[in-house]
Amino acid sequence: TNTHTHTYVLEDSGASNDDFNSLADLIGEINNDFSGSIQVTLNSSGALEFSYDGTGNATISITSNNAVLESALTEANGTVSDDGAGNVVTTTTDEFSHRATENDLLVNLRNSSGQxxxxxxxxxxxxxxxxxxxxxxxxxxxxxxxxxxxxxxxxxxxxxxxxxxxxxxxxxxxxxxxxxxxxxxxxxxxxxxxxxxxxxxxxMSFTEIQEAKDAKYSTNVTIYDALGHKHTLTLTFKKTVIPGQWTWEAQLGGDETISAGGQGKLAFNPDGSLLSFTYDGGATALQFNPNNGADPMNVILDVGTTSSYDGLTQFSAPSAVVINSQDGYASGNLSSISIAQNGEITGLFTNGVTKTLAQIVLAVFNNPSGLLKVGDNMFSTSANSGAPAKGAVGEVIQSTILPGSLEMSNVDLAEEFTDMIVAQRGFQANARVITTSDDMLNELVNLKR
Known part of the structure; x- marks a missing residue:
């Protein structure tokens, strides 16, 4: 029996003193003590290998007064023997090649050198x-x-x-x-x-630190509440470590309070088309309170159709997000009106919005001459005129309106002048008849005298 005792120390003064402070140091001490008959090595997997180059059987037993190490050594102890054919049988154990796992106790941890x-x-x-x-x-x-x-x-x-x-x-x-x-x-x-x-x-020194790189892009859009007040919405897109996947976040620059749908996830197919656009928390729209007296708002973010290229896409190019449209406007006052040939009365507001305000309706009668005149160029229906047929311009009545035009005179001047001359001649003739009658009466009076 050949027994050697090795003591763990914080600092080892050198080889061949039976002291060690690392696993490699212990291996060197063992190999030195047994002078080549037993060789201990640490293989590439971190496992201890004991080799015996003598004849017959040799039993290697390593013990320790440290409970943790003794547990490992109990598993490591074994018999090294010659198989009779000149081949050395080597026993290995993973107790010294164990890699830390999340289940290991902190009080049992060692570093890569066995310390x-x-x-x-x-x-x-x-x-x-x-x-x-x-x-x-x-x-x-x-x-x-x-x-x-x-x-x-x-x-x-x-x-x-x-x-x-x-x-x-x-x-x-x-x-x-x-x-x-x-x-x-x-x-x-x-x-x-x-x-x-x-x-x-x-x-615990971190020797490999990867520099963080950013893939982020933001864009702004102005939206309007029910009172016409504007709010600036900022959408920020951030690339994740997963290929083709982004996160997005919505922010408002005023006193607004976002209640739901303020962030979510965005994913693209390998061909760059849109895969999915989702809101976190199961939301279906961006919801916020303007906090200015207007009603809470639901803003639908339309980023395009899935598996198509009509909205957001992902390609190897500089990022650019363009807001194509939004259906809100600031408050505005009516500044002018216009009338179209189809009778639509359109209003133009100071915020650039154009809206149809009214529609001119026309009416026709079977007997227009039967209308009752009620004064001020106004007429009323009667039994002689019949019920009116009413409708928009170009629908019931095939006609158009000429907006901004003044109607020219619809009187036949030649006919009217002729009638006027005839009337004048008649008046003159009647006047002469009266004059002749007067002369005759005067003559009768004179005859009596």
């Missing part, structure tokens, strides 16, 4: 980072039952991440933190430390 992270119940871990240049901090208190999953949840909470799953442990045992989309959520200078614990500080 304990020296965490114990009651230790306070300080969590800090710069988020878009602003310092944020938090703490986590270790308990005997705390796992890496518990620490991950607290890290996500301190950093203000949208999902706890954005902090995870990968298959290599490394801690990965994925920030939220957008350059304004960039994370840097991440630190997880515990006072006077240099091993934890060096282990």
């Amino acid at each position: 304990s992270l020296n965490l114990s119940s009651g230790d306070a871990l300080a969590i800090s980072c710069l988020k878009n240049g602003a310092l944020i901090t938090g703490n986590f208190t270790v308990s005997s039952s705390s796992t890496l999953a518990d620490l991950n949840t607290q890290i996500a909470s301190v950093l203000g991440l949208s999902e706890t799953t954005q902090v995870s442990i990968d298959s290599s045992g490394r801690l990965n933190i994925q920030g939220d989309p957008g350059a304004d959520n960039e994370l840097s200078a991440i630190s997880i430390s515990e006072s006077n614990n240099s091993v934890l500080g060096s282990t």
Whole structure:
């Protein structure tokens, strides 16, 4: 029996002194003690391999007064033997190649060199980072039952991440933190430390930090409430880490209060056409209160038809969003009116809106001469005129209106002049008859005298 004792120390002064402070150091001490008859190596997978180059059977037993290490060594102990054909049988164990998982207790963690992270119940871990240049901090208190999953949840909470799953442990045992989309959520200078614990500080140093890149675009549109007051709506689109998917958010620049539909998700097909446009929270429209006396508003955001190119699209080109139309207007006063040939009376308002105000209706009678004159160029129906046939211009009555025109005289002047001359001659003739009659009466009077 060949027994050697190796002691873990914080700092090892050198080889061949039976002290070690890392797994590699322990391997070197074992290989030195057994002078080549037993060789211990650490393979590429991180597993310890014990090789025996003698004959017969050899039993290797490694024990420790550390409960955690003793548990691992119990699994690692085994028999190395010659199979009789000159081949060495090698026993391997993953107890020393174990990669951290979210179920591992924090008090049991070691670094990649086999050193304990020296965490114990009651230790306070300080969590800090710069988020878009602003310092944020938090703490986590270790308990005997705390796992890496518990620490991950607290890290996500301190950093203000949208999902706890954005902090995870990968298959290599490394801690990965994925920030939220957008350059304004960039994370840097991440630190997880515990006072006077240099091993934890060096282990939790983040050597790979990916620079946050932003894909964001905003556009503005003016909308109007029922009182004609305008509101400036800003739509901001942000690219997510998932290809073809964006988030959008609506903001109003005044005292308005958004009650629903203020944000959502946008997705595109691989060909760049629209896949989906949704509101968060099950909303179907943007709803907000103008807070100015007007009624609450529902604003429908029409971004196009799915699987088509008549609205929002995604292509490899600079972003541009154009608001094609909106059906609201500011308040306006009636500034002028016009009459069309079809009889429509249209009003033009100071806000640029044109609306049809009225329709001129025409009427015809079977006997227009039977109308009763009531004065001021007005007539009334009678039994002789018959009931009127009424309708819009060009419908019941095939005629048109000439707006802005004055009617010329509809009198036949030649006929009227002829009638006037005839009347004049008649008057003259009648006047002469009266004169002759008067002369005759005078003569009769004279005869009597």
